[in-house]
Amino acid sequence: MRWRYVFRVTGVLIWCVGATLVLPVAFSVAHGAGDLAALLESMAVSLGLGALLVLPFRSEPPGVLGHREGMAIVSLGWIGAALVGALPFYFAGTFDTFADAFFESMSGFTTTGASVLTDIEAVPHGILMWRSLTHWLGGMGIIVLSLAILPFLGVGGMQLYKAEVPSPVPDKLRPRIRDTAAALWKVYLLFTLLETLLLMAGGMSLFEALCHTFGTLATGGFSTKNASIGHYSSAYVDGVIILFMLMAGINFSLHYQLLVGRPKALWRDPELRFFVGLVAVFVLVCTVDIYGAVYDSLSKAFRYASFQVVSIITTTGYATADYEKWPALSQAILLFCMFLGASAGSTGGGMKCLRIMLLMKHGYRELMRLIHPHAVSQLKMGGKSVPVEVIHSVWGFFILYLGLFILSSFLVAAMGVDVVTAFASVAATIGNIGPGLGEVGPADNYAAMPYMAKWLLSLCMLLGRLEIYTVIVLLVPEFWRR
Amino acid sequence: MRWRYVFRVTGVLIWCVGATLVLPVAFSVAHGAGDLAALLESMAVSLGLGALLVLPFRSEPPGVLGHREGMAIVSLGWIGAALVGALPFYFAGTFDTFADAFFESMSGFTTTGASVLTDIEAVPHGILMWRSLTHWLGGMGIIVLSLAILPFLGVGGMQLYKAEVPSPVPDKLRPRIRDTAAALWKVYLLFTLLETLLLMAGGMSLFEALCHTFGTLATGGFSTKNASIGHYSSAYVDGVIILFMLMAGINFSLHYQLLVGRPKALWRDPELRFFVGLVAVFVLVCTVDIYGAVYDSLSKAFRYASFQVVSIITTTGYATADYEKWPALSQAILLFCMFLGASAGSTGGGMKCLRIMLLMKHGYRELMRLIHPHAVSQLKMGGKSVPVEVIHSVWGFFILYLGLFILSSFLVAAMGVDVVTAFASVAATIGNIGPGLGEVGPADNYAAMPYMAKWLLSLCMLLGRLEIYTVIVLLVPEFWRR
Numbered sequence: 001m002r003w004r005y006v007f008r009v010t011g012v013l014i015w016c017v018g019a020t021l022v023l024p025v026a027f028s029v030a031h032g033a034g035d036l037a038a039l040l041e042s043m044a045v046s047l048g049l050g051a052l053l054v055l056p057f058r059s060e061p062p063g064v065l066g067h068r069e070g071m072a073i074v075s076l077g078w079i080g081a082a083l084v085g086a087l088p089f090y091f092a093g094t095f096d097t098f099a100d101a102f103f104e105s106m107s108g109f110t111t112t113g114a115s116v117l118t119d120i121e122a123v124p125h126g127i128l129m130w131r132s133l134t135h136w137l138g139g140m141g142i143i144v145l146s147l148a149i150l151p152f153l154g155v156g157g158m159q160l161y162k163a164e165v166p167s168p169v170p171d172k173l174r175p176r177i178r179d180t181a182a183a184l185w186k187v188y189l190l191f192t193l194l195e196t197l198l199l200m201a202g203g204m205s206l207f208e209a210l211c212h213t214f215g216t217l218a219t220g221g222f223s224t225k226n227a228s229i230g231h232y233s234s235a236y237v238d239g240v241i242i243l244f245m246l247m248a249g250i251n252f253s254l255h256y257q258l259l260v261g262r263p264k265a266l267w268r269d270p271e272l273r274f275f276v277g278l279v280a281v282f283v284l285v286c287t288v289d290i291y292g293a294v295y296d297s298l299s300k301a302f303r304y305a306s307f308q309v310v311s312i313i314t315t316t317g318y319a320t321a322d323y324e325k326w327p328a329l330s331q332a333i334l335l336f337c338m339f340l341g342a343s344a345g346s347t348g349g350g351m352k353c354l355r356i357m358l359l360m361k362h363g364y365r366e367l368m369r370l371i372h373p374h375a376v377s378q379l380k381m382g383g384k385s386v387p388v389e390v391i392h393s394v395w396g397f398f399i400l401y402l403g404l405f406i407l408s409s410f411l412v413a414a415m416g417v418d419v420v421t422a423f424a425s426v427a428a429t430i431g432n433i434g435p436g437l438g439e440v441g442p443a444d445n446y447a448a449m450p451y452m453a454k455w456l457l458s459l460c461m462l463l464g465r466l467e468i469y470t471v472i473v474l475l476v477p478e479f480w481r482r
Numbered sequence: 483m484r485w486r487y488v489f490r491v492t493g494v495l496i497w498c499v500g501a502t503l504v505l506p507v508a509f510s511v512a513h514g515a516g517d518l519a520a521l522l523e524s525m526a527v528s529l530g531l532g533a534l535l536v537l538p539f540r541s542e543p544p545g546v547l548g549h550r551e552g553m554a555i556v557s558l559g560w561i562g563a564a565l566v567g568a569l570p571f572y573f574a575g576t577f578d579t580f581a582d583a584f585f586e587s588m589s590g591f592t593t594t595g596a597s598v599l600t601d602i603e604a605v606p607h608g609i610l611m612w613r614s615l616t617h618w619l620g621g622m623g624i625i626v627l628s629l630a631i632l633p634f635l636g637v638g639g640m641q642l643y644k645a646e647v648p649s650p651v652p653d654k655l656r657p658r659i660r661d662t663a664a665a666l667w668k669v670y671l672l673f674t675l676l677e678t679l680l681l682m683a684g685g686m687s688l689f690e691a692l693c694h695t696f697g698t699l700a701t702g703g704f705s706t707k708n709a710s711i712g713h714y715s716s717a718y719v720d721g722v723i724i725l726f727m728l729m730a731g732i733n734f735s736l737h738y739q740l741l742v743g744r745p746k747a748l749w750r751d752p753e754l755r756f757f758v759g760l761v762a763v764f765v766l767v768c769t770v771d772i773y774g775a776v777y778d779s780l781s782k783a784f785r786y787a788s789f790q791v792v793s794i795i796t797t798t799g800y801a802t803a804d805y806e807k808w809p810a811l812s813q814a815i816l817l818f819c820m821f822l823g824a825s826a827g828s829t830g831g832g833m834k835c836l837r838i839m840l841l842m843k844h845g846y847r848e849l850m851r852l853i854h855p856h857a858v859s860q861l862k863m864g865g866k867s868v869p870v871e872v873i874h875s876v877w878g879f880f881i882l883y884l885g886l887f888i889l890s891s892f893l894v895a896a897m898g899v900d901v902v903t904a905f906a907s908v909a910a911t912i913g914n915i916g917p918g919l920g921e922v923g924p925a926d927n928y929a930a931m932p933y934m935a936k937w938l939l940s941l942c943m944l945l946g947r948l949e950i951y952t953v954i955v956l957l958v959p960e961f962w963r964r
C-alpha cells in the first residue's frame with residue numbers, strides 16, 4: 001500500500017471540501033451572519049488539515065494507482081469529508097453531541113438525507129446551505145466512483161461499465177478518473193443550473209432553490225423546510241422535482257451521450273427501459289390504490305403517487321405525503337422500491353436496477369436450464385453477453401447487502417428499537433434513502449434513535465454508498481498483508 | 483411427456499392417501515363416530531378416483547422416467563393429495579367453504595401448519611387425526627422428494643446430493659427413488675415410534691401423542707389444542723418436542739448413516755455444524771434477551787427461547803409463547819429464522835442452511851477476489867469442490883424465492899390485508915412455517931384472511947414446499963413443447 005499517496009489524495013479531498021465552505025459563508029453573511037464564526041472556524045480547520053496531509057507528501061510522484069490504494073482512498077476520502085463536514089454543525093451548536101453532527105454530515109455526503117434535526121426552520125441559513133451542499137458534493141463523488149473507479153476495481157458488477165480496456169491496467173485508472181469526471185460533472189452542473197432556475201421561476205428564493213436542487217440531483221433529500229417539499233403545496237414545484245429526481249436516477253453516462261448528440265443510446269439502454277417501465281407501473285398502481293382511499297381526485301392521486309414513488313425508487317427521500325397512512329399495497333410497493341433503488345451510474349442508492357435485472361435474467365436462465373438441461377445459454381444484456389464474473393460479482397454484492405442488512409437490524413433491535421423501525425432504519429440508511437417506516441417514517445426523523453444506533457447507522461450509510469465491498473475489504477486482515 | 487405414466491403414478495398416490503384414512507376412521511370409531519360418515523365418504527371418493535386414474539393405464543410399462551415426467555408427477559401428486567385430503571373437512575362440515583378445507587389440507591400435506599380452524603378442540607377426533615396425518619404423509623413425501631428426486635432434476639442446488647452417478651441418467655431415477663425411500667422411511671418410522679412413546683410417557687393419550695408426533699417429525703405444526711404445545715405447560719413435553727423438532731430439521735440421510743453405524747458422518751457434515759451452531763447462538767441470545775424482560779427465571783427463559791427458536795428455524799411452527807410480545811431483538815431473530823429454515827434433506831422448509839452457507843461462501847470468495855484479483859479460488863464445502871452449476875442453481879432458487887415472496891406480498895396487500903400481515907403470511911406459507919406475525923401471529927390463525935388470499939397462500943405453500951422450480955416450470959409454455 002502506497003500510504004503517502006493515499007494520504008496526499010485524501011488531503012486534497014479534505015482541502016477541497018473546506019474550500020467549498022465559501023458558499024455557505026456567503027449565504028451566512030447575506031442572512032445575518034449568526035453562524036459565520038462556526039463556518040469560518042470549520043473552514044480554517046478543514047483547509048489546515050488538508051494542507052497537513054498534502055504538504056509532507058507533495059513531492060510524492062502520482063505513479064501507479066492500484067486496486068488497494070483506490071479502495072483506501074475512496075473509504076478514507078468519504079470518512080474524512082464526513083468528519084470535517086460535521087464541524088460546522090458542531091461549532092454552531094446545531095446539535096448537542098458530535099455523534100449527531102457526524103450523523104448529519106455522513107447522511108449528507110452519502111446523499112442519504114436521514115436527519116437528526118428536529119426543527120429545520122430554526123437553523124441559520126449558512127448551516128442549512130452547508131447541509132445541502134454536502135449532498136451535492138457527495139453526489140459528484142458518487143458519479144465518479146460508480147462510473148470511473150468501481151468498474152476498474154471490479155466491484156458489484158460495475159465491471160460492465162469498463163469501456164473497452166480489456167483488463168484492469170492500474171496505470172489507466174488515474175487519467176480515466178480525470179476524463180470521466182470532467183465530462184460527467186458538466187452534465188451535473190448543467191442540471192444544477194436548470195433546476196435552480198426552474199425552482200426560482202416557481203417562486204423559491206435563490207437560497208431555497210439551490211438547497212433543493214442540491215438535494216434533488218444528489219438524490220439526497222435534505223430540505224430547508226420541516227414539511228419537506230410538501231411545504232410548498234405546489235403542483236409546479238412537485239413536477240420540477242419529480243423530473244429532476246428521475247434525471248438523477250438515470251445513469252449519468254447516458255445523459256452525457258444525449259448531450260453530445262447520441263440520443264439513441266438512451267433508449268437502447270436496457271436498464272433505462274427497465275427503470276422507466278417500473279416507475280410507470282408503480283405510479284399507476286399506487287395512483288389507483290390511493291385514489292378514493294386517500295385523495296378524492298384522480299389528478300391529486302396521480303401527483304402524490306408520482307412524487308412518492310419517484311422519490312423512493314430514486315432513493316431521494318423527499319416527501320409530500322405521509323405514505324405510512326396509505327393503503328397496504330402502496331406501502332408494500334414503496335418498501336420494495338427502497339431495496340430496488342435507481343440505475344447504476346446515477347447518484348441514487350439501493351441495490352440498483354442493473355443488478356436486479358441481472359439477477360432476474362439469471363433466475364430465468366436457470367428455469368430454462370431445468371427444461372432443456374443440456375442447452376448452454378449465455379446471459380445477455382442489451383444484446384451483449386454478460387461475463388460470468390460479472391454475475392458472480394453481483395451475487396456477491398447481493399448477499400453482502402442482505403447480510404449487512406440483517407446483522408445491522410439485529411444490532412439496532414438489540415439497542416431497544418422496535419422491530420419495524422430497526423429493519424426500516426437500516427434499510428433506509430444502507431439504501432441511502434433517508435426516511436423509512438415506523439419511528440423513522442417520512443413524518444419523523446432519526447433524533448430519537450439511541451446514541452449507539454446513530455453511529456451504527458452512519459456506518460450503514462457509508463457502507464451502502466460505497467457499494468459495501470469497498471469498505472469491507474479494508475477490514476479484512478489479508479488486505480493489509482504483503 | 484408420457485401422460486399415461488404420469489396419470490398412473492398420480493392415481494397410485496391418491497389411492498394410497500385414501501387408504502391411510504383407515505387410521506382416522508379407527509379413532510373416529512373409538513371416540514363416538516360423529517365424523518365417521520364424512521371419513522368413509524372421503525375414503526370411497528379417494529380410492530375410487532385413484533383407481534380411475536390407474537386402471538386405464540395399468541398396462542403402461544414403467545420404462546424411462548424423465549425430467550419432465552418427474553416434475554409433473556411431483557406437482558400433480560401434491561395437488562391431488564391436497565384435493566382429496568380436503569374432502570373429510572368438507573364432508574364433515576368443519577369449514578363453510580371448500581377454499582378453507584383445501585387451505586387446511588394443503589397446509590397439512592405441505593407440512594406448513596397454517597390453520598383456518600378457530601376452535602380446534604371442538605373438532606371431532608377422526609378429523610383431527612386426519613389433519614395431523616396429512617403432515618406425516620407430506621413429510622414422507624418431502625424426504626423422498628429432496629433426497630431422491632430433486633438431486634436428479636437439478637433443482638436449487640440439490641444436485642450436491644446426487645451421490646456418485648456422474649450425469650443424470652433418467653433410467654436411474656426410478657430404482658433410486660425406491661431404494662432411498664425404503665431406507666429413509668425406516669428412520670422416519672423409528673422416530674415416529676420413539677416420539678409417540680416418549681409423549682405417552684409424559685401423560686398424553688395415544689391420540690394426542692400420535693397427532694403431535696406427526697406434527698413434529700414433518701415439521702408441520704398442527705396441534706390438537708388451541709394453545710398448541712403451550713396447553714401442556716410441561717417442561718418434559720417441551721423437551722421431547724424440542725429434541726424431535728431438531729431431529730426433523732436435520733438431513734435424514736445423516737440419520738440413516740448414524741443408524742447403520744457411521745456416526746462420524748454426522749459431525750463431518752458442514753451443514754449440520756452450521757445448523758447446530760446457529761441454533762445454539764440464537765437460543766443463547768434470545769434467552770438473555772427475554773430473561774428479565776419476559777421471564778423472571780433463567781431456566782424458564784432458556785426453555786421458552788429454545789422452544790420458539792427451534793420451532794421456527796426448523797419451520798415447525800409449534801408455540802409455547804406469543805413471541806410477538808418479546809423484545810425486538812428476539813423478534814428479529816425469529817423473523818430471520820423464518821427465511822433461513824432447517825437443513826436440506828430434512829422435512830423442514832425455508833431456504834435451508836445448505837443454500838445460505840453456499841451463498842455466504844460465495845460472498846466471501848468475491849471479497850477475497852477483490853483483494854487478490856488474479857487468484858482463482860474454488861468454492862468448497864466439507865473439503866469438496868462445489869461445481870459452479872450448483873452455485874448457479876442455488877442463486878436461481880434464491881432469486882425465485884424472493885421474487886415469489888415480493889409478488890405474493892403485493893397481491894395479499896392488494897386484498898386489503900395490512901403490510902406486516904401481508905409480508906408475514908406470505909413468508910410463513912412459502913417457508914412452510916405456519917404462524918407469522920401480525921394478524922397471523924402465533925396467537926392467531928388464517929381464518930380472517932380474505933377468500934382470495936386463502937387460495938393464493940395455498941399456492942405459496944405448494945410452491946415453497948416443492949422448491950418453487952418444480953411447480954413454476956409447469957407454467958412455462960416451453961415445458962409443454964415437443
Ligand SMILES: [K+]
Nearest residue numbers: 112220316433
Ligand atoms: K436519499
Ligand SMILES: [K+]
Nearest residue numbers: 594702798915
Ligand atoms: K410448519
